[in-house]
Structure formats: C-alpha cells, structure tokens
Amino acid sequence: MKPPRFLLGAGLVFWGWQTGFLAIGVTLAVLLEAVHLVSTRLEFSDDDFTRIWTFCTLLVIVSAFYSFSTNGGPESFRGLFNDPNFRTQASAGHSSARTAVMLLRSLPMTLFPFVLAQVYSTREGISLTMVSLILRRRWNRAKRRGQPLPAPRLTHLGYPYLAICLFAASAHGGQDITFFWGTGILLIWALWPRRSPRFRWYTCLAWTIVGTAAGFGGQRGIIQLERFLEGYNPQWLSVAARRGSDPQQSQTDIGESSRLKLSARIVVRLETPDHHPPPTYLREASYRRYRSPIWSTGATREAFQTVTPDPEMGTSWDLQPGVRKAAAVNLACYLAPKGSLLPLPSGVSRLDNLAAFTLQNNSEGAVLANGPGLVIFDAHYGPGQTMDSPGTADDLEVPPKEMAALEEVIDELHLRDTDPAHPEAALRTIEQYFQRKFRYALGGAEGKKAAPAEETPLTRFLLRTHSGHCEYFATATVLLLRELKIPARYAVGFSVHEGAGSHYVVRQHDGHAWCLVWHEQGKYWEDYDTTPTSWMETDAPPTGWFQWLGDGWSRLVFEISRLRWGQSNLRQYLLWLLIPALGLLAFQIFYRGGIRRRRQPKSVAVPPPVWPGLDSEFFELARRLAAGGFPRLPGESAHAWLRRVGGNPILANRGIQWSELIRLHYQYRFDPRGLTPPDRQRLSEENRKCLAQLGDFAEN
Amino acid sequence: MIRPTLSTSAGTLGVSSRGGAAPPPPSQLAAREIYERIAANIGKVMQGQTGAVRRLLAALAGGGHVLLEDFPGTGKTTLAKALARSIDARFKRVQFTPDLLPSDILGVSIFNQRDQEFRFHEGPIFTNILLADEINRASPRTQSALLEAMGENQVSVEGERHQLAELFFVIATQNPVEFRGTYPLPEAQMDRFAMQFTLGYIPPEEEALLLTAQQHVHPLDSLRPCATLAEVVSLKQAVESVLVSAELKRYIVDLVGGTRKAAGVQLGASPRASLALMKSAQALSLFEGLDFVTPDQIQELAVPVIAHRVVMDPQARFSGASGRGVVEELLKKTPVPA
Incomplete structure (x- = not known):
C-alpha cells in the first residue's frame, strides 16, 4: 500500500519544521520525492536490504549514545549509583527523558536510508524477514529443514515512516497548535484515498471536519484536565500530610468552650538504634509573645535563615555547626507542598539523609523544610546546647492582664524569693502545684457564665476552674516563670509515648504544648512540662478494631509514599528483578514461540502432514529467485509466480526456459502417481539447467 | 493426436509432453x-x-x-x-x-x-x-x-x-x-x-x-x-x-472452510462447494490435457464456484463487502501448495 505522492515529503518537512531541523527535513523530502522525476530504479536483493537495515539500526544506537552523553547521562547515572538520593534520582530521570526525546526526534534521519532504498528500488514492498530477527530465524530454520519457505509478507515502508515522522514531530518544544493542525492535515491526506466507497466524497469531508473538530476539542480538554489535575495534586498529597504548625504564631484554644479531639492518624514514625529510648518531645516551634489566645514569635517570616547542606553529602544539614550529639533517631514525616516544620527532638544538632530541597531555621528553634511529600531522615540530638537563641528580655514578657492572677499563685506557692539563676526548687514546686491541684480536661470554660467580664481565660484557669488542656498548663507555666524572672518560651509539637523497642509512632492526637525554660548555667533551653500525665489517656480516642484498620491503611500509605518519593530502595531492586523477567520474556519469544503457544500443546503436538514431492529441486530455484527480490506471494501458485517474474526484464533477458521444469515439478508434486525414475532424473537436470541460466543472479 | 500442454486461461508456458511424462x-x-x-x-x-x-x-x-x-x-x-x-x-x-x-x-x-x-x-x-x-x-x-x-x-x-x-x-x-x-x-x-x-x-x-x-x-x-x-x-x-492429490484436496477444503470463518460472513460455503470445486477443477485439467489437477485450476475456478454460496451479513454487505471479495481475499491469504 503506497502512500499518495508527496505525502512523505510533506511529512518530513513538517517534522523538520516542528523539531527545528527544517533544512534537513526539506533536503530529505527533496531526495525522497525526486523518485517521481527519476525513472531509474535500483535492484536491491534481500541481503542488500538487510545490510541497509543493519546500518540504520547502528545509526539509531549511535544516536542513542550521542543523545545520552550530550544530555549528561553518564554523570547523572554515575551519581545515582554512587549516592542514590532524591536529587541524583531526579537528575538521572531528567537525563533519561531528554535522551529519549532527542532519540525520538532523530528517528526520521536515522531510518531515512532504509526508506530511500525502498523508494528507489524495484520492490513494491519490503519483506518483514529483512527487519525481524524472529521471522528471519524461522525462515532459516525452514530452509535448513528443506521445508517450503514461509511466504514473505511484503510491506511498503511509506505509511510506517510517515507515522515515525509524526511521532518524532510530536517531541517538539512549542506549546502552539501547529502540531495538531499539521498532523491533522497529513492524516487526512494519508487517509483520504482509503476512504470508504460506501459514502460520497462530501459525506466523507463532512465527517472528517466533524472528527477534526472533535479531536481539537478533545486535545484542548485533555490539556485543561491535565492542568486541573496538576492543581489538585498538592491537595491530594496534603491529605496524607499531617497538621502543620505556623512558625510565626500558634492559635491556642484558650478561652474556647472545648478543644477538639484529634484523630489517631499516624503522622510521624520514629526508629531508634539499639532499642534506645526515643526523645520525649518532638518540637516543631516555640513562641515568645503571648496575646491571648495567640502565641507568636514576635518576628517575621523573613527571620528564617537558610541552612546549606553538606557540600559533599548533599543530604546532611548542620543545624549547630561543630556540635556533635551522641543520640540519634530516625524520623519519617510528611511534608506539605509549600513546606512544613520538622518535628525534631530537643537539642538537635545535625540532620542526615534528609532529601529536602531547602531547609531554614529561626531563632526559636523551628526548622522549615521544603521537599518531597515524604522525608525520612536521621536526627542527631542530645542534652545541652540547642540551636535556639539565648533567653532575652522578650522571654520575660507577661501580659498585664494576667499579672494579678499570676501574683496570687506566686504568693500562694511562696515563690516570691526565687532566684532566677537557680530555679530548680521553684520548678519542682510549680510542677507539684499543677499536678496536685489541677486536672486535665479538654473543656476549659467551666464557670464561664458566672465569671466577671474582665476575667481572662487564664485567670479563670488558675484561680477558679483549675481545669484545662495542655495549652492552659503550658501558657500558665510560661507566664508564672516569667513573672519569677525566669526566661521561658511556649513550645508546640508532639509527645512520643507509643511504641516499643526501636519503633515508635506519633499520632495526630499526640500533639502537645509545653514550655521551655532557660538554663542559665548551661546556656540552653530545657523542656518543662506541667500538664498532668493523664492528658495522654484523655486525648486518645477509644481504640477498637477500626484502629487496626486505620493503622494498616496508614502503613500502606506510608509504603506507597516511600516508593512515590524515592525513599525506598525498592526501585533499585525492581530494576534488578526486571532483568531476569526480561530474560525470561526473551527466552519465550525466541525459543519457545510465546507463552500462548506453550499453553496449547495439542496444536503443537499434531505434526504437519508431509506431502509428496517436497524434495523437488524446483525449491532451490525458488529460493534463488526469492533471494533476488522475486519472492512468491502466499496465494500465488508456482506457475502463476513464474509467469509473473518471467516477464521481468531482468530475468527475461537471461532466456530461462523453465516450462519443462515446472511441468515436471507439478507432476512430481500433484500427480498421486508421482514421476518415473527417468522423469525424476530429468527434473533434477532441468533444475540445474535453469540455475545455470540464472548465472550469478542472487548468488550468495 | 493432441499433445497435452500445461496452460491456464491466463496463458500458457507453451510446453508439451516430450515423451518423458506419462x-x-x-x-x-x-x-x-x-x-x-x-x-x-x-x-x-x-x-x-x-x-x-x-x-x-x-x-x-x-x-x-x-x-x-x-x-x-x-x-x-x-x-x-x-x-x-x-x-x-x-x-x-x-x-x-x-x-x-x-x-x-x-x-x-x-x-x-x-x-x-x-x-x-x-x-x-x-x-x-x-x-x-x-x-x-x-x-x-x-x-x-x-x-x-x-x-x-x-x-x-x-x-x-x-x-x-x-x-x-x-x-x-x-x-x-x-x-x-x-x-x-x-x-x-x-x-x-x-x-x-x-x-x-x-x-x-x-x-x-x-x-x-x-x-x-x-x-x-x-x-x-x-x-x-x-x-x-x-x-x-x-x-x-482425473486425479487429485490429497494436498490439493486439503487446499480446496481450506479455501471453502475459510469462508465460514471470514469476517462479515453470515453463512459460509458448504461441503457441496468443495465437491463442485474439485469436479470443476478436474474438468478444467482435462481440458488442459492434464490427467491430474494443479493449484492453478483450483484458483481459476474458486471465485465462480464459491462466491455465490457465501451469504454476507447485512452490515458487511452494506459496507461494500461481497462473497467475491471474501473468496479473492482467501485466495491471497491461503498458502497455496507449490
């Protein structure tokens, strides 16, 4: 099936225009379409075509190597194998994609010699045995066994080559609609001569216009859908992400009628080496200034400083340069698309294997990370120095409204003479006071209706209700300490208390607030929590069988996220697993004839009938002719075939007399009585005579 | 004395028996x-x-x-x-x-x-x-x-x-x-x-x-x-x-049987078609001076013998398909003994 005139040329020019190879495209098109002006045709044998195909294959391989090297492939893959992390994976992925696109764009050039050879040859089509190793193998096997050779399938390369040109043109960088219209015109051009004769031309034209319009609308719709989904993608991920904290401020539930119970969804997973106990708290942020009901840092977001990763490791981040801490914990948590505060143990000095894009921290010890949806990293921590700024006057600020209640408590506890440099006794007293006299409750507004209008929620908590949640306790403690001139800060994060051995989990309802106390001698901040320990039981929702289901689902999401965000080595294992799978597939294709065939032993077990006369010498002549470019078609009888090829000037000029040969062959094959011995001898002689007349034609 | 020649309606190779073949x-x-x-x-x-x-x-x-x-x-x-x-x-x-x-x-x-x-x-x-x-x-x-x-x-x-x-x-x-x-x-x-x-x-x-x-x-x-x-x-x-080899009988059966599996065919040709094709091919071989049938006679008569027996389904017929087209396609696709 030959394509219409000039279609291939137009396809090449279109490809050149779209991919920036216009000059090359025009040149190739001229070379290809000049065939209509040149009457000379070349005689290529099967072997010639196979050689040209091999050459084109080599061109494709060379093109692949060139594309790979010019797109930084060796460097990025070397980096990936040496240090597999998110960045090197992304780099390798980009290199591979660029290589594939470049290779695709060059296909019309690399395959051009093969198409050109066919167009200028006397062949109407190319046998698939020339390009397919499998078919060639079957052909050779039949030849070795002396069986009648499988009939070649002839294919004109025009339409497949046009498809390659369009496919290559699709790898263009522009976002305009010229590709759609160009492809549409070429496809209509290609298909118009093949339209159904059942309809009149104007009906076909109308449907073509309708189809093109539908295609245009469809591709625009797909683009819009893609954009829509891209916009939703972060939202899907945020479903798996945990509740985020604001590094600038923390909106407390102080003064609200009650605090919502949070879910049991696992938000952080911890793994400690050698069954080492985990850190008690994972702090996300701390705040200095209290304006009921909000705690804030009193600084802007710009106060964050960028942390640079270790130039050698790439995924190691020093939060306290030069400080080494002994304890380590492996943390896994989700990140929101626009960044999240990392939950870190107190006194953290260094983060390893953190595949974040950027990392920032502020003077209140908050670490803001931007990166993939899931990060798994090692945090080195220990007692002593922290990355927070030292205590200052801001850490002693107490809202005037709360002072009266605080003074009353201080008097009640006889803490008026506390030395800020030695707060240990006061800390013990305050802790005992809250543990003994207060109780934990999610509701914090008991007695609100009877309260005077000027009474603050914190005053009500301290003096009347003695009941509240962790935010009440933490806020009251911070302000009490500040009233005693002890620097203190309000901290939020998670409490770690669920798990055993090396594995711990933190759920959403483990979110907690506590305070940080400045240790004047050691010059560091210390966690100080006065909330009664009963908060854990109160906050935790009742467990049941659905808790197991929820945990199972959480684990599944976690594992998928690990795979999705390259935090697992599974991809590397998959690559290695693919190799034997591909090997098995290749074995099936080349040696077993496919799985389906193996599943049908009956059809394989039945031996094909052995017909008489298959040892006729005529088949030798037939093979020579087929190798010379005159194969017999599947439905063509030997007689009709010789009549067809005999008229070709190449053979006609040799004056071959094969009529007697075909007569004897037919009798040998189809006369049930066969040939007499003298006639059998004559058949052999006639064949030799014809082969001699063929001379050097298609001689291997 | 008429000399047997191997010829078809489309032409002849101009050969004659030189006494070797019976x-x-x-x-x-x-x-x-x-x-x-x-x-x-x-x-x-x-x-x-x-x-x-x-x-x-x-x-x-x-x-x-x-x-x-x-x-x-x-x-x-x-x-x-x-x-x-x-x-x-x-x-x-x-x-x-x-x-x-x-x-x-x-x-x-x-x-x-x-x-x-x-x-x-x-x-x-x-x-x-x-x-x-x-x-x-x-x-x-x-x-x-x-x-x-x-x-x-x-x-x-x-x-x-x-x-x-x-x-x-x-x-x-x-x-x-x-x-x-x-x-x-x-x-x-x-x-x-x-x-x-x-x-x-x-x-x-x-x-x-x-x-x-x-x-x-x-x-x-x-x-x-x-x-x-x-x-x-x-x-x-x-x-x-006139003799017919088993291989050519099988070829006839494949051609006729192919109409029963072809796309768009509601009713394929019957075994009576196989019989008619064989007998007609025998007659044609005789006319050509042969005492055995060759694939050429079968191919020459396949369309006139089989096509009119093939009943196309209405949709295929409406699309322009015909029994003749089905048989011609089968003649192209079915491997002919050579």
Whole structure:
C-alpha cells in the first residue's frame, strides 16, 4: 500500500519544521520525492536490504549514545549509583527523558536510508524477514529443514515512516497548535484515498471536519484536565500530610468552650538504634509573645535563615555547626507542598539523609523544610546546647492582664524569693502545684457564665476552674516563670509515648504544648512540662478494631509514599528483578514461540502432514529467485509466480526456459502417481539447467 | 493426436509432453478433443468469451449447473443456446415469469377420460439441457421446483419418482440490476448451482466483429451440432478419472472452510462447494490435457464456484463487502501448495 505522492515529503518537512531541523527535513523530502522525476530504479536483493537495515539500526544506537552523553547521562547515572538520593534520582530521570526525546526526534534521519532504498528500488514492498530477527530465524530454520519457505509478507515502508515522522514531530518544544493542525492535515491526506466507497466524497469531508473538530476539542480538554489535575495534586498529597504548625504564631484554644479531639492518624514514625529510648518531645516551634489566645514569635517570616547542606553529602544539614550529639533517631514525616516544620527532638544538632530541597531555621528553634511529600531522615540530638537563641528580655514578657492572677499563685506557692539563676526548687514546686491541684480536661470554660467580664481565660484557669488542656498548663507555666524572672518560651509539637523497642509512632492526637525554660548555667533551653500525665489517656480516642484498620491503611500509605518519593530502595531492586523477567520474556519469544503457544500443546503436538514431492529441486530455484527480490506471494501458485517474474526484464533477458521444469515439478508434486525414475532424473537436470541460466543472479 | 500442454486461461508456458511424462489415457485425449470441438463451435457465436465458455463446459463436464448473472444483452441466453445447439441433445427453454407454477416446469397429471386414469405429462425439465431464463422472476415456490432435479437428477410428482436423463444440465440466467418483480434465489437453490459467473462486456474490437457477424444473419441460426450426447457423457466420465492429490484436496477444503470463518460472513460455503470445486477443477485439467489437477485450476475456478454460496451479513454487505471479495481475499491469504 503506497502512500499518495508527496505525502512523505510533506511529512518530513513538517517534522523538520516542528523539531527545528527544517533544512534537513526539506533536503530529505527533496531526495525522497525526486523518485517521481527519476525513472531509474535500483535492484536491491534481500541481503542488500538487510545490510541497509543493519546500518540504520547502528545509526539509531549511535544516536542513542550521542543523545545520552550530550544530555549528561553518564554523570547523572554515575551519581545515582554512587549516592542514590532524591536529587541524583531526579537528575538521572531528567537525563533519561531528554535522551529519549532527542532519540525520538532523530528517528526520521536515522531510518531515512532504509526508506530511500525502498523508494528507489524495484520492490513494491519490503519483506518483514529483512527487519525481524524472529521471522528471519524461522525462515532459516525452514530452509535448513528443506521445508517450503514461509511466504514473505511484503510491506511498503511509506505509511510506517510517515507515522515515525509524526511521532518524532510530536517531541517538539512549542506549546502552539501547529502540531495538531499539521498532523491533522497529513492524516487526512494519508487517509483520504482509503476512504470508504460506501459514502460520497462530501459525506466523507463532512465527517472528517466533524472528527477534526472533535479531536481539537478533545486535545484542548485533555490539556485543561491535565492542568486541573496538576492543581489538585498538592491537595491530594496534603491529605496524607499531617497538621502543620505556623512558625510565626500558634492559635491556642484558650478561652474556647472545648478543644477538639484529634484523630489517631499516624503522622510521624520514629526508629531508634539499639532499642534506645526515643526523645520525649518532638518540637516543631516555640513562641515568645503571648496575646491571648495567640502565641507568636514576635518576628517575621523573613527571620528564617537558610541552612546549606553538606557540600559533599548533599543530604546532611548542620543545624549547630561543630556540635556533635551522641543520640540519634530516625524520623519519617510528611511534608506539605509549600513546606512544613520538622518535628525534631530537643537539642538537635545535625540532620542526615534528609532529601529536602531547602531547609531554614529561626531563632526559636523551628526548622522549615521544603521537599518531597515524604522525608525520612536521621536526627542527631542530645542534652545541652540547642540551636535556639539565648533567653532575652522578650522571654520575660507577661501580659498585664494576667499579672494579678499570676501574683496570687506566686504568693500562694511562696515563690516570691526565687532566684532566677537557680530555679530548680521553684520548678519542682510549680510542677507539684499543677499536678496536685489541677486536672486535665479538654473543656476549659467551666464557670464561664458566672465569671466577671474582665476575667481572662487564664485567670479563670488558675484561680477558679483549675481545669484545662495542655495549652492552659503550658501558657500558665510560661507566664508564672516569667513573672519569677525566669526566661521561658511556649513550645508546640508532639509527645512520643507509643511504641516499643526501636519503633515508635506519633499520632495526630499526640500533639502537645509545653514550655521551655532557660538554663542559665548551661546556656540552653530545657523542656518543662506541667500538664498532668493523664492528658495522654484523655486525648486518645477509644481504640477498637477500626484502629487496626486505620493503622494498616496508614502503613500502606506510608509504603506507597516511600516508593512515590524515592525513599525506598525498592526501585533499585525492581530494576534488578526486571532483568531476569526480561530474560525470561526473551527466552519465550525466541525459543519457545510465546507463552500462548506453550499453553496449547495439542496444536503443537499434531505434526504437519508431509506431502509428496517436497524434495523437488524446483525449491532451490525458488529460493534463488526469492533471494533476488522475486519472492512468491502466499496465494500465488508456482506457475502463476513464474509467469509473473518471467516477464521481468531482468530475468527475461537471461532466456530461462523453465516450462519443462515446472511441468515436471507439478507432476512430481500433484500427480498421486508421482514421476518415473527417468522423469525424476530429468527434473533434477532441468533444475540445474535453469540455475545455470540464472548465472550469478542472487548468488550468495 | 493432441499433445497435452500445461496452460491456464491466463496463458500458457507453451510446453508439451516430450515423451518423458506419462501421456493421459486415450479416453482423456478423446474427451479433450470433444471439449475443443464444442468450445470452437460455441466460439463461432460467442465472440471474446473464451473464459466463460471454458467455465461453462467445466461445469457441464463436472456434472454441475450454471447460473449466469449479467446485465441484459451481454449474451447469456445466446451462450446457453449455442451450447444446446452444439450438442445433439434435447434442449428446452423456460421463460420464468411471476405466474409460473412448479407444475409448468415439472409436469402435471391429467385425467384421461377415455382411459379413466391420470396420465403424467412431462414438463420441460425432462430434457438434457434446460435454459431457465430470468430465473429470479419466478416465485421462490417455483424456483424450488428445481431443487430436487438439480441435486438428485430426479423429480417427485404426486408421490411418484421420475428419473431425469443422464445428461441433465441447467443453465439459469438472472439480471442483477432489476429488483422490481423479482425474487432473490434462496440459499439452498444457490447452493445447487456449481458455478455462477458473469460474461461481462466484450472489448470494442470484439464487439465490432460481433456486429459484422450478425449484419445479415445470426450465427446461431447456422450453428450445427458438433458432439453427440454419448460423447458428452463420455466427457463427463473422463473427468472422473482425473486425479487429485490429497494436498490439493486439503487446499480446496481450506479455501471453502475459510469462508465460514471470514469476517462479515453470515453463512459460509458448504461441503457441496468443495465437491463442485474439485469436479470443476478436474474438468478444467482435462481440458488442459492434464490427467491430474494443479493449484492453478483450483484458483481459476474458486471465485465462480464459491462466491455465490457465501451469504454476507447485512452490515458487511452494506459496507461494500461481497462473497467475491471474501473468496479473492482467501485466495491471497491461503498458502497455496507449490
């Protein structure tokens, strides 16, 4: 099936225009379409075509190597194998994609010699045995066994080559609609001569216009859908992400009628080496200034400083340069698309294997990370120095409204003479006071209706209700300490208390607030929590069988996220697993004839009938002719075939007399009585005579 | 002495037996001579229809019947009449009309008052060659009257079986362009015809010669028998002695069986088609001086023998597919023994 005139040329020019190879495209098109002006045709044998195909294959391989090297492939893959992390994976992925696109764009050039050879040859089509190793193998096997050779399938390369040109043109960088219209015109051009004769031309034209319009609308719709989904993608991920904290401020539930119970969804997973106990708290942020009901840092977001990763490791981040801490914990948590505060143990000095894009921290010890949806990293921590700024006057600020209640408590506890440099006794007293006299409750507004209008929620908590949640306790403690001139800060994060051995989990309802106390001698901040320990039981929702289901689902999401965000080595294992799978597939294709065939032993077990006369010498002549470019078609009888090829000037000029040969062959094959011995001898002689007349034609 | 040559309708390789291959038996040589005599006689009337004459005589010698379908005036009736006149045999013509009854073809029993008994009066079917002109103008009931005769060479009237002549050959014609007042032949009836083919318009040069030949008198009028009934019967017997290899029988079965699996086909060809194709191919081989069948004869006759038996489903038919197309595609795809 030959394509219409000039279609291939137009396809090449279109490809050149779209991919920036216009000059090359025009040149190739001229070379290809000049065939209509040149009457000379070349005689290529099967072997010639196979050689040209091999050459084109080599061109494709060379093109692949060139594309790979010019797109930084060796460097990025070397980096990936040496240090597999998110960045090197992304780099390798980009290199591979660029290589594939470049290779695709060059296909019309690399395959051009093969198409050109066919167009200028006397062949109407190319046998698939020339390009397919499998078919060639079957052909050779039949030849070795002396069986009648499988009939070649002839294919004109025009339409497949046009498809390659369009496919290559699709790898263009522009976002305009010229590709759609160009492809549409070429496809209509290609298909118009093949339209159904059942309809009149104007009906076909109308449907073509309708189809093109539908295609245009469809591709625009797909683009819009893609954009829509891209916009939703972060939202899907945020479903798996945990509740985020604001590094600038923390909106407390102080003064609200009650605090919502949070879910049991696992938000952080911890793994400690050698069954080492985990850190008690994972702090996300701390705040200095209290304006009921909000705690804030009193600084802007710009106060964050960028942390640079270790130039050698790439995924190691020093939060306290030069400080080494002994304890380590492996943390896994989700990140929101626009960044999240990392939950870190107190006194953290260094983060390893953190595949974040950027990392920032502020003077209140908050670490803001931007990166993939899931990060798994090692945090080195220990007692002593922290990355927070030292205590200052801001850490002693107490809202005037709360002072009266605080003074009353201080008097009640006889803490008026506390030395800020030695707060240990006061800390013990305050802790005992809250543990003994207060109780934990999610509701914090008991007695609100009877309260005077000027009474603050914190005053009500301290003096009347003695009941509240962790935010009440933490806020009251911070302000009490500040009233005693002890620097203190309000901290939020998670409490770690669920798990055993090396594995711990933190759920959403483990979110907690506590305070940080400045240790004047050691010059560091210390966690100080006065909330009664009963908060854990109160906050935790009742467990049941659905808790197991929820945990199972959480684990599944976690594992998928690990795979999705390259935090697992599974991809590397998959690559290695693919190799034997591909090997098995290749074995099936080349040696077993496919799985389906193996599943049908009956059809394989039945031996094909052995017909008489298959040892006729005529088949030798037939093979020579087929190798010379005159194969017999599947439905063509030997007689009709010789009549067809005999008229070709190449053979006609040799004056071959094969009529007697075909007569004897037919009798040998189809006369049930066969040939007499003298006639059998004559058949052999006639064949030799014809082969001699063929001379050097298609001689291997 | 006629020398056997390996040739087909499309041409010949111009070879002749040089004594090496066993020559066909004398009966076959005589049979071929009969064929050539009849073909030449018909050729005096039918200009440029060598292929059609070959096929017609192949069907006759193979024991089948022929349905000629073509436009008016292309020579269908003339061909049938030329064949009838070339053989010294009985010939009847029935013009099929909508009011034709089965008894008008088969015959009828009439009460003889003198003898006080029913006496069977044979219809035109009791002949050697029957021309059923415009067969699709009769109702299916009347068309079906031919079923038994064409299939079993006998007719049953009022419970009595009447054997037809040893040579009973039906040539039916029908016009494909007219639909009003016509009844398409039922599938069972179509299956009884060994072949269906068209004559087609002849080339302008041949048509000019035809005008010259018929300027004063129709050549048919001067056509004389050139073969006796016995000779034609011996021709049929000689066809049966032509050998067919098992491989080619399998090829025939593959071709016919392929129509049952082809896309768009509602009803494929029956084993009767395989039988008809084999017998027709045997006859053609005999005409070509061979005493065995080759793939070329099978391929030449595959379309006229199989295509008219293939019933396409309405959707495929509406899309332009036809039985002829299906068989031609099968001929291209089915590997032919070489």
